[in-house]
Amino acid sequence: MSLLEIDDLRVTYQTKGGPVPAVRGVTVAVERGQVMGLAGESGCGKSTIAGAILRLLPASTKVEGRVVLDGEDILGLSPGRLRAVRWAGASIVFQGAQHALNPVQRVSDQIAEAIIVHGQASEKAAKVRVGALFEQVGLPPRRINDYPHELSGGQKQRVMIAMALACGPRLIIADEPTTALDVMVQAQVLDLLTGLVRDLGVGLVVISHDLSVLGTTCDRLAVMYAGRVVEEGPSADVLARARHPYTRALSAAYPTIGDPAARFSPRGLPGDPPWPGDLPAGCPFHPRCPEAVDVCRTEDVRLRLAAPGHQAACVHVAAEVAT
Numbered sequence: 001m002s003l004l005e006i007d008d009l010r011v012t013y014q015t016k017g018g019p020v021p022a023v024r025g026v027t028v029a030v031e032r033g034q035v036m037g038l039a040g041e042s043g044c045g046k047s048t049i050a051g052a053i054l055r056l057l058p059a060s061t062k063v064e065g066r067v068v069l070d071g072e073d074i075l076g077l078s079p080g081r082l083r084a085v086r087w088a089g090a091s092i093v094f095q096g097a098q099h100a101l102n103p104v105q106r107v108s109d110q111i112a113e114a115i116i117v118h119g120q121a122s123e124k125a126a127k128v129r130v131g132a133l134f135e136q137v138g139l140p141p142r143r144i145n146d147y148p149h150e151l152s153g154g155q156k157q158r159v160m161i162a163m164a165l166a167c168g169p170r171l172i173i174a175d176e177p178t179t180a181l182d183v184m185v186q187a188q189v190l191d192l193l194t195g196l197v198r199d200l201g202v203g204l205v206v207i208s209h210d211l212s213v214l215g216t217t218c219d220r221l222a223v224m225y226a227g228r229v230v231e232e233g234p235s236a237d238v239l240a241r242a243r244h245p246y247t248r249a250l251s252a253a254y255p256t257i258g259d260p261a262a263r264f265s266p267r268g269l270p271g272d273p274p275w276p277g278d279l280p281a282g283c284p285f286h287p288r289c290p291e292a293v294d295v296c297r298t299e300d301v302r303l304r305l306a307a308p309g310h311q312a313a314c315v316h317v318a319a320e321v322a323t
Helices: 046-053 079-088 107-117 123-136 141-145 153-165 183-200 211-217 235-240 245-252 260-264 315-322
Strands: 004-015 018-030 035-039 062-069 090-093 171-175 203-208 220-225 228-234 304-307 310-312
Touching (some): 004 046, 018 035, 018 062, 035 183, 046 203, 090 153, 107 153, 123 141, 153 183, 228 245, 304 315
Antiparallel strands (some): 220 228
16 A cells, blocks of 8 residues: 555635636555655646645635545544644645744744644653754754744755654655755755655655756656646656656756757747636647647546556547557
8 A cells, every 4th residue: 555645636625706626636646765746837736735635725625535644544534633643644844934934933842842742752852852853954953942034044944844854754745845945955955855755764745846856856756737637657757758748848948057049049838727717628738738639629638558657648648659
């Protein structure tokens, strides 16, 4: 059994304008010691999946399907058991550490609180544990009594990672963990996360719009568009031999440093992803797709086998496999 199994997950937000389907039938799995990447533009449903895994979505949200963590059905847990699973079973590193940390509390107190509440240590032992966590994420223990504003962006992100590790979770979700960081610090944080997976054997889900980040970090990659996975497989294969036009467009959108052609003629996609509450007929990507054919306007293709362990939701995949 996989560490995390998401089966036909569907998430619908209730708004004044009516129901909005943000996630529409996503199925993915994460193994122990594996890094899974979720890629896609803003509004494709990546962070909604993270919220569904830990049941952090608004109470009015309709969540269907199955989310199974280490054999437990998360969507069916009682409030008491859910509190126990959060932090100790699965934890999250939020996108903006500055906004996730309490500005009027010392960072050590914020991390120790989770350890104490989950009954893993006394107050004194929890402070010792915080110092060890700081060393584990590459921060000097003397900084444990700092307030968030006394730390740099990269240091605050490391504090968030230490907090995510505080109760020894089996799964860590990192939602855009490097977006606000410079390139050097970004590389350090990514090395830290992947090193923790290797050393601790935990599962890691990394959410990002940056394929270059996911390509160097993840074992497997799932590319999302309009609330669905449109391509999924080994990250190296997905990036080197993308089968879906959207994946190829995402890869091409990043300029090559030092290449004048990339600088003066940037490539990308026109327009934006469709509003989840008003999806086009057929394949949701067809209005932006340079390879769309007539059938794309009427047929909403689901994932098809493109290569061993590699799937893509595109009409061209069937022809490719057949040949």
